[in-house]
Amino acid sequence: MATNSSSYQEAALTLPDIELDDRLGIEIDGGNIYLAAFDKRTSKSILLLNEHDQIATPTTVAFVDDEILVGESASRQLDTNAENTFRHLDQLLGQLFASGVIQAYVKNEKHVVVQQNNRCLLRIPNRNKCMSPEDLIALMLAKVTHVAATKYNHTFQSASWALRISDSCSVRRSPSMCRGCNPCWF
Known part of the structure; x- marks a missing residue:
């Protein structure tokens, strides 16, 4: 999920025309949570807005x-x-x-x-x-998923999430915790 792309932001702002897939993607990157879903009409992923109409949730x-x-x-x-x-x-x-x-x-x-x-x-x-x-992150993920489902009047059947670790991040994971992909999927 490329969180810095302007095409994601533009897609998130044109929501009346979307038909969301039943799968939800969640990424935790740089202290923020991003939610994305696949738009079946355009075959593109879009970032979903939170309750404050922002794409990033701290x-x-x-x-x-x-x-x-x-x-x-x-x-x-x-x-x-x-x-x-x-x-x-x-x-x-x-x-x-x-x-x-x-x-x-x-x-x-x-x-x-x-x-x-x-x-x-x-x-x-x-x-x-x-x-x-x-457990606190799990509470947050449940809450932001519920907000997205309510905001978009859509039920997501499944979700997958990723924790992105960048070179500039102060957090370092041991190689034994990594499954060899970027972002790391837990």
Whole structure:
């Protein structure tokens, strides 16, 4: 999924003419989530817009009262609800507790991080529980998929997702975690 292509953006803006396939593509790249679907009429992939009519949804999740916010809505909680707002979660995926990435996150984000089986869990104060970065990303993916299905009045039967790791990214995966493709599919 080429997220920098202007043809994707143009396609996303002309939505009344599309007929979406039942498969959804999800990419996490550079701290954002992108959703794409195949338009059966034009035989092209299009990026789907989020609830704020943007193609990129930041990998941020916030827990507010009985609601879970993702993306821009969650980012707005950083000033007033910092202890229950988690950002840059894509950087934490697959990291061991002792890794420099996790330790830098603990230092910079000021969240309580708990070690369990050499993995990290993030404590969510207003839920009185801990969750792994993978579980938080799964919540986000479920939410953005639901938003897309509602926005486009379409039911997606399946989804596949990719985590793109670029050379400029501060996160490094070990070769044993890679399946030899770019982007890496988990």
